[in-house]
Amino acid sequence: MDAYTPCPCGSGKKIKFCCGAEVIPEVEKLDRMLDGEQRRAALEHIARLPAKLREKPSIWAKKIQTLLATGDTEAYDSAAREMLAAYPDNPIALACVAPLEVQADRVREGVAMLQRAIESIQEEAPGFGIVLITGGVLTTANALLAAGHVWAARAHLRIVDLWMESEDNPAAQSLISMDRDPSLPLVWKDDSGHLYCATDAPYKAEFDAAASLSELGKFQVALDRFEALLAQHPKEAALWRAVAIERACLADDAAAAEAFQKLAALDGVPLDEAVEYELHAIALRLSADDLTTDAVDLLGATVAVNDFDALLPRLLSDKRLIRLRVDLSSLAQEDRPPPRDAFRLLDRPALDAAAVEADGGASVRREDVPCVLGELFLFGRETDRDARIEMEVRRDELDKALSILAEIGGDALGGITDERVLQQIGQTQRTLMWRWHWPPAVATDAYERLSREEFRYRLLEKWPQMTGRGTEGKTYGEAARDADPRMRRLVLAAILDLESNHRETEDASVFNELRTNLGLPALNDLEPFRVDLDHISLLRLSRLPAQLMPDEQLLMAFNLAASVRAVAALSRLGEAIVERSSIDADRKIRVLLSLARATSSITQLFDCLRRGRELDVARGKSPAVWLLEELAASLSRPDKARPVDALIERIMAHRQEPGVAQQLMRILTAFGVIDPRAMYDMPSRDAGISVGGVELKAQAPAFSGEAVGAGAPAEEKKSGLWLPGMD
Ligand SMILES: [Zn+2]
Known part of the structure; x- marks a missing residue:
């Protein structure tokens, strides 16, 4: 450090013309103490400095940096605020106080402070010693995210990513994990690449x-x-x-x-x-909280029990109540005794398991499948509390639940004594998601057929009757026929939102059916000349004319869709890639694996695994990777039509290959510890992912072999395919 080094106070000036050369030995001494983790000694040293030196901004900055390292947030916050009061334009003080402002709900003020800090930076990255500014931007980004300002949070994360040299910096990791989060709507991921104008624009x-x-x-x-x-x-x-x-x-x-x-x-x-x-x-x-979502409450309701002994056998004998196979003692709260029994309440009698087993569910009609109204817990009399039922149920289904319970329990049950809101469910979720209760014997194809039928019914019949977002109280159906073009755009935007986040690829055409039903124009494939992958909206990826795109563009588009989990687009682009004879087997295999991991359709999942296996076998490679994937998927979604034993035997034939035996053991242990009876239910639709592969996905490092195109680094190709459970 010399007089011509950029000043550690962050001003951007050289030390000589800023805090003065006399701070150099002190800053160097404090840096040595910090390197040696002598934080308390450093703070004591600063306190003993003459005021003239102590109050230099670069010494203030060292004090803040030391307090940050100690984890004493209170002292850090007040030191940062004191420094800002003394030096209102100092970029370090501004960057350190900015996140505090955002956290205190003064979002615009905090962001404006940070802008002043960032504006003071002359080069592409903050100079030597200004880690505090980077830290301030990162903390602000997290505070913005916590406050729901997703766009701004991501924009700030990108600044940090630009400044930090390591590729796996925390900002880049946050951005990637947000992109890969299927629960974050695609519209929030669509926030870069749109700053462009026509090449011949006068400005x-x-x-x-x-x-x-x-x-x-x-x-x-x-x-x-x-x-x-x-x-x-x-x-x-x-x-x-x-x-x-x-x-x-x-x-x-x-x-x-x-x-x-x-x-x-x-x-x-x-x-x-x-x-x-x-x-x-x-x-x-x-x-911005400018638009309210019409959410419904999930309630915790208590119903009085008049006669426990009379009630229990009635509950046990009714087909609308399914006894939960759980360890009741694990449901005890605090020092209270656990419930005496636990049930799932259905809106109609459970399907007859024997009848479903006879044909795998092929003759079941959608209207016959019972939906879960909620879970209920039966408590006996305690010293200070009467016997009661506690249940979790949506407010709009409470009356239905109570009337079914009254029917079953008769005079053994009393009235509702208490209700409290546990959480809220948005109206779209309420309309388009449901929980079915199935006997174990239902086959995958029957389940998927009925799921599609139910979704169609809900989307085409029920959704248009929902009050729209921003449609001035009109339902979507009414707004679609409104003379005001903005109303129609709002309906189309809501449909696009549903479509872009929908994870069942087989349903693709139903959204255009909805548009047509509502008298709105259908969304067609993009014209090839409109394809511009540098600036494409992610909301448009599923409309790419996959068949007409050149190989490299197709592969690029697939990678883009994979990086943001745009499932519908992935499926279309992936199918086109697999069909092309001009694309080599290596890339096709990566595509099939990505597709298998992304799809929520069991049929598509197994189809991808089968085709991948066939490709590998055809080129003389071991099918073990695919068989292991298939095993994990089969175990996570048992189906009699797909016996696991034969699969294990086929994998055992490859047990000498590296890693195969270990992976097999891992999968079997992971699933073996689960009581098979706990698999009684089909995975519920409201989990977001309706069919198998849930466990598989939880383990997957998600698209580890992401890059499919020519740009994939050589060593990544060598590393081969991901094996289940390999993290
Ligand atoms: Zn300075």
């Missing part, structure tokens, strides 16, 4: 200059420039889009939503694009 040079500032995280400066350009060219879609994006990066979600809405209504914007913008507006309005 192209200024646009690009502003866009590169935005890439460095200088969102406010970029926004000011884009807004100035917009004032001169008020009808330009590229400028409205840029303004919407910068506002969202700054966590000004309501203003961003407004810009996206303006953009959607602009002349010349194609309808499919307008609908995507409208969906962004909806997502941002939801995070």
Whole structure:
């Protein structure tokens, strides 16, 4: 460190012209103490320094850095705030206080502080010794995420990723795990690559200059420039889009939503694009709490029991109650005795297991399959409490549950004595998701057929009757026929949202059926000339004309879809890749494995595993990897039609191959510890993933061999395929 080193206070100036050369020996001494983890000694040393030195911003920064390392958040917070009071423009003070502001619900203020810190950075990454600023941006990103500002959080994570040298930095990891999270709606992942304008736009040079500032995280400066350009060219879609994006990066979600809405209504914007913008507006309005979701409560309700001894046999003999096979003692709360029994309450009698077994469920009709209303727990009399039933049930199904219980229990049951809200369920979830109760003998194809029928019924019949988001109290069905084009865009945006997050690839055409039913235009495949993978909206990936795309573009698109778990797109693109004779077996195998892991359809899962195995066998390779995958999938979703014993035998034939015996043991142990009777239920639809592979996915390091295209690094190809349970 010398007089011409950038000052450790973060000002960007050289030490000599900032804090002064006299801080150099002190800073070096403090750095040595910090390296040696002598934090208390460092703090004592700072306290003993003469005030003139102690109050230099670079010594303040060292104090904050030391307090951060001690984990004493209170002392850290107050030191950061004191430093900011003394040096209101110091970037380190600003970056350290910014996340505190966001956490204290002063989101815009915190983000604005951070912008001032980022603006002070002259180069691409903060200079030597300014780890505190990077840390401040990262903490702010996490605080933004916690506050529901997903777009802004991701934008801040990208700044950290840009600054940090290691590829597996925490920001990059957060971004990747968000992208891979199937429960995060695709619209939230669709937030990069949209800052562009036409090459012949008169403002192209200024646009690009502003866009590169935005890439460095200088969102406010970029926004000011884009807004100035917009004032001169008020009808330009590229400028409205840029303004919407910068506002969202700054966590000004309501203003961003407004810009996206303006953009959607602009002349010349194609309808499919307008609908995507409208969906962004909806997502941002939801995070700005500007739009309320009409959620329903999940209740914990208590019903009095008048006569425990009379009630129990009635509960046990009714086919609408299924006894839960659980260890009751594990359900004891605090020092209270556990429930005496636990049941699942169905809305109609359970299917006859013997009848289902006879034909695997082929003759079962959708309307016959019972839905689970909730779980109920029967408690006996305790010293200070009467006998009672405690149950978990949705508010809109409470009356139904109570009337069934009254029917079963008669005078042995009293009335409801207490209810409390456990959590809330959104209206879309309420309408489109359900829990079925099945006897174990149902075959996969019957289950999948009925699931598709039920989903069709719910989507086509029930969903249009739901009150729309932002549709001024109109149902989706009414809004679709409204004269106002915005109302129709809102319905189309809601359908796009459902479609882009739907995980059952076989249902693809049902969404266009819904559009047509509602008198709205169907969404068609993109024209090949409109395919631009650099700027494509993720919401459009499933409309890529897979058959017409050149090999490399197809593989690129597949990788993109895989990285954000766009299941419908993955399936279409993957099928096209597997069918092409011009693409080699190696890539096809990776594609099939990715597809098998991503799909929620059991049929498709086993189909992918079979085709992958055949490809490997055809080129003289061992099928063991595929057989192991198949075993894990079969065990996670037992089906009589798919006997496991034969599969294990086939795997045993390969037990001499490296890793095979160990993997087999791991799978068998993992599933063997589960009591087979616990598999009684089909995986429930409301788990998000309706069919097998749930356990498989939980173990999978998710698309470890992600890159399918030519760009895959050589060593990654060598590492071979992922084996179940290999983390
Ligand atoms: Zn300084």
